Amino acid sequence: MTATDYAQAPTPGVSARKREKRRAVRPAVYIVKKLLALLLTLFVASLAVFFSRFLVPGDPARFLLRGRSPKPEALEEITRQFGLDQPAWEQYLNWLSGILRGDWGRSLTYRQDVSDVLLGRLPTTLQLVALAAVFITVLGLFAGIVASLNKGFGDRFILITLTAAGAVPPFVAAIALVALFSVGLGWFPSFGSGDGGWDRIWHLTLPALALGITYIAMVARVTRSSMNEQLLREHVEVATSRGLARGSVVARHVLRNALGPILTVSGVLVAGLLVSSAIIERTFGLSGIGQLLVQSIDRLDFGVVQAIVMVVVAAFVLVNTVVDLVQPLIDPRIAAGTESR
Amino acid sequence: MSQLLQIENFTLGFPGRPPLLDSVSLHVNDGEAVALVGESGSGKSLTTRAALGLFPGGSQSSGIVSVQGLDTLTASKQRLMELRRRRASMIFQDPRAGINPVRTVGDFLTETLVRLDGLSRAEATERAVTQLDQVGLRHAKELMDQHPHQLSGGMLQRVMIAAALLNSPDLLLCDEPTTALDVTTQAGIVRLLREEQQSRGMGMLFITHDLNLAASLCERVYVLRRGEVVEQGQTQTVFLTPQQDYTRQLVEATPVIEVGGLATPVVAGSPLLKVSGLSKTYQLPRGEIITALDDAGFALPEGGSLGIVGESGSGKSTLARLVVALETATSGELTLRDVRRPRRPLKASERKVLAKDVQIVFQDPYLSLDPRIPVGNAVADVFRLHQKQGRKEAKDSARVLLGRVGIGAERFDARPRALSGGQRQRVALAKALAARPRLLVLDEATSALDVSVQAQVLELVEELRDQLGLTILFVTHDLAVVSRLCSELLVMHEGRIVEQGPTARILEDPGDDYTRNLIASRPRPLWDAEPVTA
Numbered sequence: 001m002t003a004t005d006y007a008q009a010p011t012p013g014v015s016a017r018k019r020e021k022r023r024a025v026r027p028a029v030y031i032v033k034k035l036l037a038l039l040l041t042l043f044v045a046s047l048a049v050f051f052s053r054f055l056v057p058g059d060p061a062r063f064l065l066r067g068r069s070p071k072p073e074a075l076e077e078i079t080r081q082f083g084l085d086q087p088a089w090e091q092y093l094n095w096l097s098g099i100l101r102g103d104w105g106r107s108l109t110y111r112q113d114v115s116d117v118l119l120g121r122l123p124t125t126l127q128l129v130a131l132a133a134v135f136i137t138v139l140g141l142f143a144g145i146v147a148s149l150n151k152g153f154g155d156r157f158i159l160i161t162l163t164a165a166g167a168v169p170p171f172v173a174a175i176a177l178v179a180l181f182s183v184g185l186g187w188f189p190s191f192g193s194g195d196g197g198w199d200r201i202w203h204l205t206l207p208a209l210a211l212g213i214t215y216i217a218m219v220a221r222v223t224r225s226s227m228n229e230q231l232l233r234e235h236v237e238v239a240t241s242r243g244l245a246r247g248s249v250v251a252r253h254v255l256r257n258a259l260g261p262i263l264t265v266s267g268v269l270v271a272g273l274l275v276s277s278a279i280i281e282r283t284f285g286l287s288g289i290g291q292l293l294v295q296s297i298d299r300l301d302f303g304v305v306q307a308i309v310m311v312v313v314a315a316f317v318l319v320n321t322v323v324d325l326v327q328p329l330i331d332p333r334i335a336a337g338t339e340s341r
Numbered sequence: 342m343s344q345l346l347q348i349e350n351f352t353l354g355f356p357g358r359p360p361l362l363d364s365v366s367l368h369v370n371d372g373e374a375v376a377l378v379g380e381s382g383s384g385k386s387l388t389t390r391a392a393l394g395l396f397p398g399g400s401q402s403s404g405i406v407s408v409q410g411l412d413t414l415t416a417s418k419q420r421l422m423e424l425r426r427r428r429a430s431m432i433f434q435d436p437r438a439g440i441n442p443v444r445t446v447g448d449f450l451t452e453t454l455v456r457l458d459g460l461s462r463a464e465a466t467e468r469a470v471t472q473l474d475q476v477g478l479r480h481a482k483e484l485m486d487q488h489p490h491q492l493s494g495g496m497l498q499r500v501m502i503a504a505a506l507l508n509s510p511d512l513l514l515c516d517e518p519t520t521a522l523d524v525t526t527q528a529g530i531v532r533l534l535r536e537e538q539q540s541r542g543m544g545m546l547f548i549t550h551d552l553n554l555a556a557s558l559c560e561r562v563y564v565l566r567r568g569e570v571v572e573q574g575q576t577q578t579v580f581l582t583p584q585q586d587y588t589r590q591l592v593e594a595t596p597v598i599e600v601g602g603l604a605t606p607v608v609a610g611s612p613l614l615k616v617s618g619l620s621k622t623y624q625l626p627r628g629e630i631i632t633a634l635d636d637a638g639f640a641l642p643e644g645g646s647l648g649i650v651g652e653s654g655s656g657k658s659t660l661a662r663l664v665v666a667l668e669t670a671t672s673g674e675l676t677l678r679d680v681r682r683p684r685r686p687l688k689a690s691e692r693k694v695l696a697k698d699v700q701i702v703f704q705d706p707y708l709s710l711d712p713r714i715p716v717g718n719a720v721a722d723v724f725r726l727h728q729k730q731g732r733k734e735a736k737d738s739a740r741v742l743l744g745r746v747g748i749g750a751e752r753f754d755a756r757p758r759a760l761s762g763g764q765r766q767r768v769a770l771a772k773a774l775a776a777r778p779r780l781l782v783l784d785e786a787t788s789a790l791d792v793s794v795q796a797q798v799l800e801l802v803e804e805l806r807d808q809l810g811l812t813i814l815f816v817t818h819d820l821a822v823v824s825r826l827c828s829e830l831l832v833m834h835e836g837r838i839v840e841q842g843p844t845a846r847i848l849e850d851p852g853d854d855y856t857r858n859l860i861a862s863r864p865r866p867l868w869d870a871e872p873v874t875a
Contacts, residue, residue, distance in 0.1 A: 151398070234438040241393050241433075242453050242504070243426030252452070253441050331443050332488045 031325060038321045045313040046099075050092050053302050099310070105303040109296070114303045118289065118311070125288035127200060128280070129273050131208035132215070136269075140216045141262075144223025148231065149250065158220070166217030170276050174210035174283040181206060191285045207284045211277055215269050222265045226258035233257070259330050267323035271316040344368050345512050345544040346392055351404035353387060353396070362387055362568040364404070369512065372542040374535075376555035376576065378591070379565035380791040381762075385548045388565070389514045392546070393429055394421040408512060426457050429512040430505035435521045436497035440489045447485030450504050458508075472503040476533060494653075495526035499533070506537060513538065515547045519554065523652035524818060528862035531558055550791060552595045556580055557864035564588050577868050594796035596821035598848055598863070611679075612640040613780060613812050614664065619673035621659050633659040635836040637673070641829075643779070646806065646813040648823030648844065650859070651833035660833070661784045661816045665701045666692065678779070697727050700773035704785035706765035710757040716768045717743065717753035723775035739775065746771045746801055763794030767801065774805065782814045787822060799825060820860060824848055832856045 079085050083094060098105055104114035147158040168176075182190035188206045230236065231254055239249045278290030289308050296304040328334045346369040354360030362384045369375045379385045390396070391406045394413035406413045408429055411420060433439040440449050447466060450473070454465035466485060473481035476499045489497055498518060505513060515534065519527040535558055538545045549555050555562055555576065562579050564572040564587070572579055572588045583589045621634040634656040641647050651657040662668045663675065666687050675682040678698060687695065703709040710719065717739050724735035740750055746767040748760075757765050766786065773781060783802070787795040803826060806813055815827050823830060823844060830844040832853065840853040851857045 234433060234435065235441040237395065238431075238433055238439045238501075239441070239452075241390075241395060241425055241431045243422045243424075243457060244453065245422065245456075248452075248456055252444075257441065257443055333442060333490050 027328070030328070034321055034324055038317055041317050042314060045317070046096060046310065047092075049306050049309045049313065050095060051088065053306065054088060095306070104307045107296075107301055107304050109299050109301045109304075114307045117292070117304060118307055121287055121289045121292050122311070124286050125274070125277055125281070125290060128204055128207055128211065128277055128286065128288060131201065131204050132212035132273060132277075135208055135212045136215045136219055136266075139212075140219030141223055143216065143220035144262075145227065145250075145255065147220065147224045148227040155224075159224075162217040162220050165213050166221075168213060170210055170214065171279050171283055173213045174207070174280060177206045177210050178283075204286075207280045207286060210283070211273065211280045214276075215273060218269060219262065219266060222262050223258065226261045227254055230254045230257045257331075260327060263323050263326065263330065267320040270319045271312065274312045274315060345371050345373075345409060346546060347405065347407045348388065348391070349405040349407075351388070351391065351402065351406055353384075353391065353400055353402040355400055360568060361400075362402075365565070365568070365570055367563050367570060367573070369544045369546050371511070371544055373561065374538055374545040374547060374559040376559035376562040377546060377548045377565055378550065378552060378555050378562055379548075380550055380591075380793065382567070383565040384568040385565050386516055389431070389516055389546060389548055392512070392514055393425055393431060426453065427508060428510055429514060430508065430510040431514040431516065432498075432501050432505050432518045434517040436501045437489065437494060437521070439501060440497060442489050444488070445485065446487055446489065446492070446500055449489075449500070450485070450507065453504075454507065468507065469503070472507055473500070476500075476503045476506070476537075477529070478503070493526075494522050495529065498522060498526075498530055502530070502533065502537070506541075509541070511543060513543045513545045515545065517548055517550065520550070524820075525652065525858055525862045527554075528864070531864060534558065551864070552580060552592060552792075553597075553864040553866070556866035556868075558867070560867070564591065577866070580866070590793055594793040596792070596795070596799075596819065596825060598821050598824045598860075611643065612676075613643040613645075613678060614641040614814070615674075615676040616640070616664075617674045619660070619663060619675055620671050621656075621663060621668060622671045632836050634663070634670075637838055639831055639838070639841060641780075641812060641814065644810050644812055645829060646815065646827040647829045647831060648827030649814065649816045649831045649833060650818065650820055650823055652818060652859075654835070655833040656836040657816045657833050658784055659836075661701065661782050661814065664780075664814060665699050665782055666695055667701075693726075696778075697776055698778055699780045699782060700776050700778040701782040701784060702766070702769050702773050702786040705789050706757075706762060706769050707789075709769055710765055710772075712757055715754045715756055716748070716760065717755075719768065720771050720775050723772055727776040739771075742771050742775055743768070746774075746805075747797075761794075762790055763797060766790060766794075766798055770798070770801065770805075774809075778811070780812045780814060782816070784816045785818070786815075788817065788819070795822070802826065820848070820863065832859065 076085075083091060086094070095105060102115065104118065106112070107114050107117050110117050143158055143162065147155045147162075178190045181188045189203050190206065236249060236253050239253045240246075244252075275290070277288060278294050280286075281288040281291040282294070289311070292304065293308045295301075296308070346367075348365055348367050351362060351365045352360050353362040365384070365388055367375070367377070367388075377385045377388065387397070391402070391413060392408055394416060396402060402414055404414070408424055411424055413421060413424070416424070440446070447469060450469035451460075451462070451465035454460045454468060455462060458465075460468070470481045470485065473484060478484060478496060478499050484492070484496075484500075489500075492500070498521075501518075513534075518534070519530050522530060531554065534545070534547075537543070545559070547555065547559055559576055562573065562576045563570050564579065564585070566587050572583065572585045579588060580592055583592055617638040619634060619637040620632065623631045623633060637656075637660060639647070649657045649660060659668060663670055664677075666682065669686055670682070670684060672684075677695070683691075710716070714722075717736065720739035720743060721732075721735040724730045724738045725732065728735070728738070730738060740753060743753065744750065748764060748767055748771070752760065752764070757768070760768065766789075770786075781802075786802075787798050790798060799822065802813070805811060806826075813827065815823060817823055827844055829842070830847045831841040832839050832847065832855065834855045840847060840851065840856050847856060848860065851860060
């Protein structure tokens with residue numbers, strides 16, 4: 001009897017073809033499910049965003065008139081102009097169908113379309129967040145990897161530094177960075193968002209660092225612990241025992257396997273990044289949506305507030321859906337439903 | 342004949358603690374198969390890893406570990422990597438943990454060829470496919486694109502062996518390569534290893550805790566205990582005429598199939614447990630239906646002992662869990678003491694009543710005891726719950742019972758972590774017995790233990806069975822263990838009962854092909870086996 005008899009292998013023929021088909025169908029179903037979940041989340045979020053306005057005290061129409069005591073007719077006129085006299089659910093439907101057509105309504109304070117107000121500010125914020133994301137990825141991964149691979153002093157030093165950095169509020173970090181790099185060394189500007197291209201990046205470096213510092217600490221910590229967990233795995237020892245160089249082992253077997261948790265945490269961090277950008281924008285005098293959000297809440301400019309919150313929610317949900325869709329590519333066991341980490 | 346692996350006075354330990362390995366000396370010649378036998382914690386894995394220059398972080402070592410003249414204790418990183426790439430390979434215990442789960446089988450096999458030998462991807466793939474064919478895997482091309490979770494344990498271990506053979510090593514190190522596998526799968530792997538070792542003329546160092554396995558594969562053996570070599574020599578000599586007490590104990594503790602000493606089946610008495618047409622199916626999220634147990638039927642008389650034998654996935658654990666109501670049957674009848682089991686999850690009150698009659702002991706005592714509860718309290722709690730004893734009375738009862746299973750009063754307040762595996766399993770047993778059950782279900786209760794500890798626990802169960810008149814349902818993969826403990830036997834395969842009857846009859850004259858295969862798969866010493874025809 002040869003050893004072959006004992007080893008089973010996928011049976012060819014009909015069942016194999018069936019399996020092929022199922023394998024092709026399953027990812028499609030998975031993606032469709034995730035996208036449906038995305039739409040549902042956005043719908044629920046839109047309900048929450050729109051109706052929370054009615055929980056806030058104050059009449060937007062009155063605010064527009066800046067405390068002057070208006071004639072009742074004038075008040076009514078403004079109320080009608082902004083559609084505030086209709087029942088709440090009808091306002092909601094109008095608002096929603098408007099969004100779907102690309103019409104976000106009119107801003108009460110700017111007397112402009114909300115989309116125009118937003119589009120003027122959105123690029124700055126997106127660039128700021130994108131640059132911060134680059135810093136977070138590069139510095140966070142780097143610190144985490146170095147900490148995990150250098151047990152003892154290196155690890156402890158980085159860990160303490162990270163704990164300290166994680167505890168620094170963004171505005172304190174902003175002031176410290178400005179004091180050091182703009183006022184002290186004069187390397188970076190402390191104000192404004194610059195003209196396009198490199199000048200923009202140069203202007204945004206300090207804000208992005210200040211914005212990202214807490215998140216760098218978080219990503220580094222997750223990277224470190226996730227890698228530490230993988231380093232103990234037997235497959236890493238197997239790879240080492242086969243004569244692979246340390247670098248290959250770390251890149252192909254440790255970091256590669258540690259990516260899952262890192263990605264999940266990064267997805268969750270996105271929302272925080274968009275929200276804390278408000279503080280940073282104010283500190284560095286950038287006109288982005290974060291600053292706009294704070295101003296608009298102050299002025300009861302509901303159209304703008306709702307639009308910004310929807311954008312933030314959409315970005316958050318979208319990023320996390322992408323993370324969910326990427327996970328099976330990183331760990332094939334998730335797609336098979338047999339994942340057991 | 343030159344010495345391939347030579348270990349001289351090798352000592353390894355952590356500063357400030359007694360050494361883990363103490364002056365270990367052993368050697369492997371070219372083309373020779375040598376076994377390193379020892380129980381857990383004996384240092385056999387450390388010794389083998391040292392041959393590849395893999396030392397635990399922060400350890401201190403002295404002596405010589407030389408592979409073809411290269412001392413791994415002093416060699417440079419570059420030379421060590423050279424050694425691992427060209428001259429020595431290692432096969433690890435658990436292929437599921439040892440092969441990166443997120444990469445494909447093909448990637449695992451070809452990564453050394455592509456990165457170290459500079460082969461193109463196509464050349465590397467071709468060589469890997471040839472190697473997979475050679476280790477007995479069919480459809481090797483398709484396997485290359487699959488991920489480890491899509492393969493069975495036996496297939497994965499063949500992949501691991503193929504990877505180890507890819508660079509044609511002179512020395513093959515095997516660290517318990519079949520422990521995580523079923524008996525019939527183990528037989529195939531052992532045959533493959535023997536064939537490859539013989540045809541390639543490789544030297545092999547084979548680590549195992551299983552003496553029978555060592556005898557079936559290796560000419561020479563070293564017995565390791567607490568980091569010291571206690572005995573060495575020709576396998577046959579060491580096993581048949583052991584010189585040291587420890588070796589003698591080990592040989593005696595190793596379970597063998599004995600048909601002679603079996604208790605005669607209990608015929609009298611009404612059945613305590615009666616099962617008919619019992620089935621359990623699970624539906625996977627994708628809609629597939631898995632039949633874990635299919636139409637099982639048997640009766641277990643009061644005071645009887647029934648062994649359920651099968652491999653992983655045979656449904657034996659499902660059956661045990663159904664008996665103790667951890668699962669609910671999909672169809673069929675289960676009657677315990679003339680009470681029919683309702684086909685729904687039991688209510689808490691019903692479960693409490695049932696627990697007085699049936700208790701279960703699980704496989705892994707490291708997981709089945711609460712790490713925060715002192716063992717004495719754990720047992721006393723059962724007395725309070727089921728015997729309605731007061732706090733003090735329960736403690737006294739617990740002390741007596743623990744004494745009876747061999748846990749002294751000084752251990753009463755110890756937490757499980759302070760106890761050894763065998764002691765923990767005794768505590769788990771005491772916890773089950775404290776409810777004074779009529780039926781004791783043992784689900785692989787000795788599989789995670791060392792042979793010598795397993796022997797003690799089995800002895801204890803035997804003693805308790807005879808003294809308390811316990812009825813026993815023993816679920817295991819090991820025929821030898823069953824032959825010692827159970828008068829009736831039930832063999833399961835793929836969810837079905839393929840054979841049942843008196844243990845002696847089944848072992849002597851198996852009626853089913855699968856049972857025959859199972860018995861034939863038990864490792865047989867080289868000196869007993871017919872000559873290997875490759």
